[in-house]
Amino acid sequence: AEDPSTILSRFQQYLQINTAQPHPNYYEAAEFIISQAKLLSLESQTLEFVKGKPLILLKWPGNDPTLPSILLNSHTDVVPSEHHKWTHPPFSAHLDSTTGNIFARGSQDMKCVGLQYLEAIRKLKASGFRPLRNLYLSFLPDEEIGGNDGAGKFVDSDVFAKMNVGIVLDEGLASPTDNYRAFYGERSPWWLVVKAVGAPGHGAKLYDNTAMENLLKSIEIIRRFRAAQFDLVKAGQKAEGEVISVNMVFLKAGTPSPSGFVMNLQPSEAQAGFDIRVPPTADQASLERRIADEWAPASRNMTFEFKQKVSVNDKFGRPAVTAVDSSNIWWELFEEASIKANARLGKPEIFPASTDARYFRERGLPAIGFSPMANTPILLHDHNEFLNKDEYLKGIDVYESIIKTYASYIQYQRDDASREEL
Ligand SMILES: [Zn+2]
Numbered sequence: 001a002e003d004p005s006t007i008l009s010r011f012q013q014y015l016q017i018n019t020a021q022p023h024p025n026y027y028e029a030a031e032f033i034i035s036q037a038k039l040l041s042l043e044s045q046t047l048e049f050v051k052g053k054p055l056i057l058l059k060w061p062g063n064d065p066t067l068p069s070i071l072l073n074s075h076t077d078v079v080p081s082e083h084h085k086w087t088h089p090p091f092s093a094h095l096d097s098t099t100g101n102i103f104a105r106g107s108q109d110m111k112c113v114g115l116q117y118l119e120a121i122r123k124l125k126a127s128g129f130r131p132l133r134n135l136y137l138s139f140l141p142d143e144e145i146g147g148n149d150g151a152g153k154f155v156d157s158d159v160f161a162k163m164n165v166g167i168v169l170d171e172g173l174a175s176p177t178d179n180y181r182a183f184y185g186e187r188s189p190w191w192l193v194v195k196a197v198g199a200p201g202h203g204a205k206l207y208d209n210t211a212m213e214n215l216l217k218s219i220e221i222i223r224r225f226r227a228a229q230f231d232l233v234k235a236g237q238k239a240e241g242e243v244i245s246v247n248m249v250f251l252k253a254g255t256p257s258p259s260g261f262v263m264n265l266q267p268s269e270a271q272a273g274f275d276i277r278v279p280p281t282a283d284q285a286s287l288e289r290r291i292a293d294e295w296a297p298a299s300r301n302m303t304f305e306f307k308q309k310v311s312v313n314d315k316f317g318r319p320a321v322t323a324v325d326s327s328n329i330w331w332e333l334f335e336e337a338s339i340k341a342n343a344r345l346g347k348p349e350i351f352p353a354s355t356d357a358r359y360f361r362e363r364g365l366p367a368i369g370f371s372p373m374a375n376t377p378i379l380l381h382d383h384n385e386f387l388n389k390d391e392y393l394k395g396i397d398v399y400e401s402i403i404k405t406y407a408s409y410i411q412y413q414r415d416d417a418s419r420e421e422l
């Protein structure tokens with residue numbers, strides 16, 4: 001077997017490529033991935049649906065290419081970081097020799113997963129394994145800024161249609177406990193801007209219907225809603241992914257002046273932005289009504305606009321979730337493979353944020369969110385994001401088991417039923 005330090009140094013190499021938004025070095029990442037693919041004799045292809053945003057597609061052909069394929073997805077971009085607030089620079093991929101923790105932006109979200117797929121394939125190849133069905137790996141751009149130019153374009157492409165994908169694996173979250181976490185759905189992002197207008201006037205005058213007052217009423221109502229949702233989580237009645245979250249992310253109002261803002265003028269416009277995440281089981285229409293009637297009512301001189309509004313339903317009008325019971329053979333195989341790898345899974349969950357998996361589920365494809373990181377604090381998008389080297393190495397074995405199980409599964413007629421209706 002290969003020396004773990006060689007495996008880890010490849011991970012570090014990938015982490016050292018600065019693919020932070022808003023200017024990810026996509027081409028350097030692409031070059032690295034393609035060079036790794038070559039060493040593994042995988043077919044590779046660069047797709048540039050949007051200029052400057054390359055998508056890398058790798059293929060390990062199966063013995064029976066007519067069977068639905070497996071897609072192992074990851075994204076190459078990462079979120080920005082405040083370098084000076086980190087103990088080790090975010091692109092140093094520093095390996096702490098005492099703890100074995102590897103510090104880097106992307107160590108959890110989600111360069112770990114992208115390379116673990118490749119390392120698992122390396123091991124399978126070394127053992128002489130041959131996949132029965134086609135196995136694809138996609139390394140997508142754009143995830144952290146919405147995915148429209150990455151996953152969005154990919155799922156609409158002819159290339160994707162020809163791949164005949166049967167199951168997608170995408171990212172999950174770290175787990176602070178011994179159990180790994182698996183996700184069968186995710187909350188839909190609704191990015192809402194509410195705007196108030198009102199009569200401008202002297203800063204000393206008390207009068208009704210100012211823009212500020214109108215906006216503040218909305219903010220109060222939204223805060224009450226937020227608190228009620230949060231209470232359900234705090235009381236243990238609902239998981240994080242099962243409530244509607246709403247967080248104010250900006251406030252904008254006032255008349256600028258050289259020294260800051262004009263202090264004796266009540267502005268005629270004010271706005272606030274909210275990041276709302278809606279569970280797939282939520283009543284979308286009722287939330288829409290709530291926004292129009294209570295959060296931004298025309299009667300209070302308010303308007304609203306969505307910067308992003310992803311439907312909670314798939315293209316068939318059903319909640320965009322993947323079945324995690326015996327009706328979904330891919331879920332059963334996933335569980336079976338985890339047991340074989342000695343990986344304990346918690347109860348499947350709704351991912352509280354958003355991933356590219358939504359683009360696949362929206363098309364009715366089953367997708368499982370999974371990042372094998374147990375005993376790990378959740379640090380995605382945080383300072384000092386890290387992954388322990390042993391967790392990383394263990395994750396490779398878990399993927400080895402999953403890929404082997406998926407790629408050797410022979411689809412019997414019995415199991416075709418659930419796919420057929422797709
Ligand atoms: Zn992220």
Ligand SMILES: [Zn+2]
Pocket residue numbers: 075109110143171355
């Ligand atoms: Zn991610």
